[in-house]
Amino acid sequence: MASVVEFKKLDNSIKKPSLDPLMKLVRTDLDRVNSTILEHMQSPVHLIPQLAGHLIAAGGKRLRPMLTLGAAALCGYSGDRHVKLAACVEFIHTATLLHDDVVDESELRRGQETANTVWGNQASVLVGDFLFSRSFQLMVMDGSLHVLKILSGASAIIAEGEVQQLITTNDTTTSETAYLEVIQSKTAELFSAAARIGAVVADRPKDEEDALTSFGTNLGIAFQLVDDALDYSARQAELGKTVGDDFSEGKITLPVILAFRRGTEVDRKFWKRTLEELDQEPGDLEKAQELILKYGALDDTISRARHYAAIARDALGLFSDGEPKNALTEVVDFCVEREF
Amino acid sequence: MASVVEFKKLDNSIKKPSLDPLMKLVRTDLDRVNSTILEHMQSPVHLIPQLAGHLIAAGGKRLRPMLTLGAAALCGYSGDRHVKLAACVEFIHTATLLHDDVVDESELRRGQETANTVWGNQASVLVGDFLFSRSFQLMVMDGSLHVLKILSGASAIIAEGEVQQLITTNDTTTSETAYLEVIQSKTAELFSAAARIGAVVADRPKDEEDALTSFGTNLGIAFQLVDDALDYSARQAELGKTVGDDFSEGKITLPVILAFRRGTEVDRKFWKRTLEELDQEPGDLEKAQELILKYGALDDTISRARHYAAIARDALGLFSDGEPKNALTEVVDFCVEREF
Numbered sequence: 131m132a133s134v135v136e137f138k139k140l141d142n143s144i145k146k147p148s149l150d151p152l153m154k155l156v157r158t159d160l161d162r163v164n165s166t167i168l169e170h171m172q173s174p175v176h177l178i179p180q181l182a183g184h185l186i187a188a189g190g191k192r193l194r195p196m197l198t199l200g201a202a203a204l205c206g207y208s209g210d211r212h213v214k215l216a217a218c219v220e221f222i223h224t225a226t227l228l229h230d231d232v233v234d235e236s237e238l239r240r241g242q243e244t245a246n247t248v249w250g251n252q253a254s255v256l257v258g259d260f261l262f263s264r265s266f267q268l269m270v271m272d273g274s275l276h277v278l279k280i281l282s283g284a285s286a287i288i289a290e291g292e293v294q295q296l297i298t299t300n301d302t303t304t305s306e307t308a309y310l311e312v313i314q315s316k317t318a319e320l321f322s323a324a325a326r327i328g329a330v331v332a333d334r335p336k337d338e339e340d341a342l343t344s345f346g347t348n349l350g351i352a353f354q355l356v357d358d359a360l361d362y363s364a365r366q367a368e369l370g371k372t373v374g375d376d377f378s379e380g381k382i383t384l385p386v387i388l389a390f391r392r393g394t395e396v397d398r399k400f401w402k403r404t405l406e407e408l409d410q411e412p413g414d415l416e417k418a419q420e421l422i423l424k425y426g427a428l429d430d431t432i433s434r435a436r437h438y439a440a441i442a443r444d445a446l447g448l449f450s451d452g453e454p455k456n457a458l459t460e461v462v463d464f465c466v467e468r469e470f
Numbered sequence: 471m472a473s474v475v476e477f478k479k480l481d482n483s484i485k486k487p488s489l490d491p492l493m494k495l496v497r498t499d500l501d502r503v504n505s506t507i508l509e510h511m512q513s514p515v516h517l518i519p520q521l522a523g524h525l526i527a528a529g530g531k532r533l534r535p536m537l538t539l540g541a542a543a544l545c546g547y548s549g550d551r552h553v554k555l556a557a558c559v560e561f562i563h564t565a566t567l568l569h570d571d572v573v574d575e576s577e578l579r580r581g582q583e584t585a586n587t588v589w590g591n592q593a594s595v596l597v598g599d600f601l602f603s604r605s606f607q608l609m610v611m612d613g614s615l616h617v618l619k620i621l622s623g624a625s626a627i628i629a630e631g632e633v634q635q636l637i638t639t640n641d642t643t644t645s646e647t648a649y650l651e652v653i654q655s656k657t658a659e660l661f662s663a664a665a666r667i668g669a670v671v672a673d674r675p676k677d678e679e680d681a682l683t684s685f686g687t688n689l690g691i692a693f694q695l696v697d698d699a700l701d702y703s704a705r706q707a708e709l710g711k712t713v714g715d716d717f718s719e720g721k722i723t724l725p726v727i728l729a730f731r732r733g734t735e736v737d738r739k740f741w742k743r744t745l746e747e748l749d750q751e752p753g754d755l756e757k758a759q760e761l762i763l764k765y766g767a768l769d770d771t772i773s774r775a776r777h778y779a780a781i782a783r784d785a786l787g788l789f790s791d792g793e794p795k796n797a798l799t800e801v802v803d804f805c806v807e808r809e810f
Contacts, residue, residue: 173630173633174630175630175633175634175637177633177636177637178630178633229595229596229599232591232592232595233591233592233595233596251572251573251591252572252573252636253633253636255569255572255573255595256569256573256629256632256633256636257629257633258599259565259569259598259602259625259628259629259632260626260629260630260633262599262602262625263622263625263626263628263629264626266606266618266622266625267619267622267623267626269622270615270618270619270622273615275610275613275615278606278610278618279607279610282603282606282607282609282610283607285599285602285603285606286600286603286604286607288599288603289596289597289599289600289603290513290514290515290518290600292596292599293515293517293518293593293596293597293600294515296517296592296593296596297515297517
């Protein structure tokens with residue numbers, strides 16, 4: 131018995147995986163990315179930097195641009211194209227968030243009022259368009275048609291994924307496969323492009339570009355699966371984070387898909403009432419969390435995430451060991467173990 | 471007296487300027503543009519071609535892509551890059567319209583229900599994003615960084631113009647200069663880019679590229695001025711076209727700016743009530759039309775348009791005479807004389 135207690139103690143003292151090693155590796159570059167973002171979101175139309183700055187300054191992990199910087203480091207890149215391109219990636223992400231919040235009618239993001247709450251949907255749509263255009267201007271300044279092809283293709287696929295998500299919203303019969311297609315498009319595609327660009331700027335051979343593409347794709351899927359699990363997590367609520375956004379919007383994510391398929395007819399009636407008809411009462415979110423727990427749907431969503439995380443980790447296999455590889459591997463661990 | 475009557479008769483029989491000569495000149499190319507549009511708006515997510523097709527099939531004059539085709543003809547271009555790039559221009563325009571209709575909460579466009587009325591704002595925002603991305607993918611396929619720079623720059627300026635328009639909406643003190651800046655960005659910039667690309671693909675010297683840029687810019691300003699005049703025109707109403715959209719949305723266009731500045735205190739109270747507070751009663755649109763007529767604001771808006779049209783016409787001066795130049799000159803006349 132004593133040994134078990136000891137083990138638990140030890141386990142508690144083990145440092146949780148974090149983004150810190152990657153942050154340490156790319157800190158100087160990331161500062162330059164932030165300056166590039168600030169510089170290029172300027173406009174004589176003051177509402178644009180005001181609104182864009184609200185979201186960009188609100189924090190966020192800068193995970194996607196850090197992937198570009200980390201992948202460039204992994205590929206031994208010593209130029210500075212990765213800085214501008216990491217800023218492009220963040221601009222595309224920010225434009226997507228602005229439009230997402232309009233589409234989802236979200237009032238809060240990262241604990242702050244969303245831009246559409248403060249300035250209205252109209253301004254959010256248009257400033258999103260501006261950031262998206264600005265991102266392409268930056269890519270053109272970089273001048274690589276290969277990069278332009280990757281990022282314009284990713285943007286189209288992200289939009290397709292968002293439309294597909296809109297279609298599956300409120301549809302409790304959505305299959306796990308259809309759900310996976312949505313998250314692959316709306317989330318994993320930009321992770322994939324972000325990482326891949328690291329190999330492209332470093333002019334690495336195709337197998338390394340493919341490896342980073344696979345790394346990004348699988349990391350992105352794992353990231354979104356965990357995100358969708360956290361939205362129903364009791365622990366998340368304990369930490370003071372918002373839970374239940376997907377539930378209140380009627381989004382059909384994997385925890386629900388599993389609980390729906392494993393549930394009884396009575397359970398399914400509950401899901402249909404709350405998520406299809408959006409007829410929700412106080413206590414319904416707790417009831418949803420209870421059902422998801424009962425059918426092991428949260429644990430299994432995390433298990434699925436671990437599967438993709440394992441693929442992402444192995445994708446890094448052909449790169450030489452060292453600080454960049456360790457840092458990117460820890461990003462994978464972080465994306466699965468994170469509580470936020 | 472008899473001669474005056476004769477003159478009027480003659481005048482009535484003179485053919486109104488139209489887009490027909492340009493249409494005749496570029497018909498084969500335009501058919502290929504339409505095929506390119508149809509081909510590239512496809513997606514496995516069926517809602518995308520469905521929604522995009524609703525707007526694209528709804529007609530529209532295809533004026534912007536025709537400018538690219540006409541300018542290419544003027545420059546003696548014999549390749550086929552202009553077809554794909556004209557499709558890019560139309561995609562950007564279509565994406566802008568989708569987002570505009572969301573921002574303006576419009577229910578009708580070209581006499582049909584808007585996409586946001588049929589499929590909701592959410593789908594319109596996301597399909598707009600898709601078309602915008604698709605446009606950049608097409609440009610990348612063309613492979614010219616020069617063209618990419620022109621069109622990504624134009625897209626950013628269009629978005630800036632749209633945000634600026636949003637800010638001036640409901641502000642009756644908007645100056646003519648501020649209004650001109652808005653229409654230059656939101657409308658003239660794409661006309662300008664569309665025409666300029668004709669010179670770029672034909673690899674013409676800078677003075678011709680500049681001439682077509684100036685042609686497009688000034689044509690675009692004239693086009694928008696007339697558009698804004700038509701929205702208050704009694705003749706437009708006679709033709710069964712919608713009038714009063716700008717009025718009901720509280721958009722501050724030149725007819726209003728002039729009538730406001732030339733009006734009495736009582737008139738200004740009317741404009742403030744109807745356009746700033748959007749407190750509108752039956753008969754207010756007619757009252758607005760009456761005030762605009764009384765102060766010559768409609769005629770003077772058209773006069774301003776004639777000024778820019780003259781510059782556009784002269785910009786074509788350095789090109790050799792012939793069918794393309796005649797056709798493009800008639801486009802200028804059409805944009806000022808049109809009743810729709």
